[in-house]
Amino acid sequence: MSRIVASLAAVLASLSLAACGDDGAEPDAPSGGAPASRDLELILDFQPSAVHTGIYAASERGLFTDRGLVVTIREPGASTVAPKLLRSGRADLAILDIHDLAIARERGAELIGVAALVQRPMAAVIAADSSVVSDPADLAGKRVGVTGLPSDDAVLESVLASGGLSLADVETVTIGFDAVPALLGGKLDAATAFWSAEGVRLSESLPTREFRVDEFGAPSYPELVLVTTAERLAEDRRSIEAAVDAIAAGYEATVEDPDAALADLLAAVPELDEEQQRAQLDAVIGAFGDSRALDLASLAQWAQWDLEHGIVEELPDINAAFDLEIAGN
Template identity: 45%
Template sequence: MLLLVLVAGCGDEKPASPSSSPPPARPVTVALDFVPNPVHAPIYLAGDAVKIQKPGSGPDGLKLVTSGKVELGVLDIHDLAIAREAGTDVVAVGALVGKPLAALVAQPDITRPRDLEGRTVGVSGLPSDPAFLQAIVGHDGGDVSKIKQVTIGFNAVSRLLTKRVDAVPVFWNAEGVALKQRGLEAKEFRVEDYGAPPYPEVVFFTSRATLDAERDRIAGALDAIAGGLEAARARPEEAVDVIAKAAETDDRELVRAQVDAVLPIFADGLKLDRAVLERWADFDAEIGLVKERPDVDATFDFSVRAEG
């Protein structure tokens, strides 16, 4: 779901700036979930402890991690739950973004989610979109069956700007910011304001086998990324520089706006919070993202980073 209007290439890339943490004996490869964007700034500022693997033509982090080709990956927490329900033995070992990013972004004349009854909402085709539409509209007392859903792929920004849809489920820190930069005063209905707990949207994950074999190296890489997070907060212009370069974009104004949006909600120390995650597990089951409630102890390893 991390869908930025940034164009990026593929392949391996080394971080641009060292952190204060000593690197492991061998760098840990981190597979990104999407094209480089401000959410990834702490990884790019982690120094020689990590080696970054950009995605190919589509998100391939799960395949790379489960095959053992890379040690660590970045993943949306809901995709983690879906993967585990499908039988993939992966485990989250840290949080990157500590708050929900999902939102229903609507045309300026939509004053509340239930106003979308009788209107058109564009969905990407991902299973999470209808679930979040139901969660937000339903929480506001609306009837989702009265909303026309059309599949638009990953063209949320252009479809809203051309008024071809009335709303889209997206990430407020990405498409939401891009729309404001383009002059559309869109309404944002963030899922956290409509019944969702303050779960960490983006997490670091690995395979169970890799964690058992490389726990110390993974812990060292996360220490370095935590240092990169502090560097991004202390020197936001450096975060803008490294992400603009990695994304191969000249739109520094957009990158800076997106950096400003995400800096306050990075997870302090990359820590996982068990109590919040228990509430998240209830939420994902309630909105139908998974059939069975995720087992928090099996889905997360709280020993790699101290609990928050």
């Protein structure tokens, strides 16, 4: 009788082990059966600010964790660092200015845009005194600061053209990213900058006039895009999709409740100035739109504009440069 009981116990044990071996867990899942989390590195385009609120909202609210991700958010040492980190495999995702994506791809980087963070251009020519410069034509003979990036010349050229002018009609001065001190110090009459950041800060002290590039000759295109590599997308598309989904939810939450999302940003980056970030968020929130989707028609117009204004030498291949499916249409 005892041998019968022992045999029955052995059979039950073997069945139990077989069932445990077929519990549907991922092959690399921990013993508890939960899927292993995936670590991702996300590189910002610049220092954390209001434009990144949706990303920090996703992080602070556990939206990445809910999707099996552990996302580390880092700011770059310089605007040229992110493409290098992506290509070397030291980053999985990065935020790039859409023009920088085009330039990087033309130089051979197999980078792919997978989502739009801001659905319209943020670049502008900002004049220090609206009583002196109220129309693009008023820029004739004026000193205008540019960062030195190819896209800045394109923005200035587009705004000037809308007033019947060309680059030859103004004095350009390369100032890097010092538009705010240069204009506040009276060294320039105008400068290229983001209306969503520098424009907000300048308007607190000067009677500025903004010429937003998509209102003066440029098409509407997504200024900031979330980018990965073709290799990463092929190897781990599911994780990239999950990250985009979490970020999309973070931006949706930001649009629905900006104050709560701002609190998430400040909790993650407490050294930021609350009032300054609140003002920037108020300015940019309408540009987030209601989706992270990339629009084919807008991208086609952007590609043509970049080519015409010398940002790139060849027309960007939109189908190769963007994956329109990940963030939806």
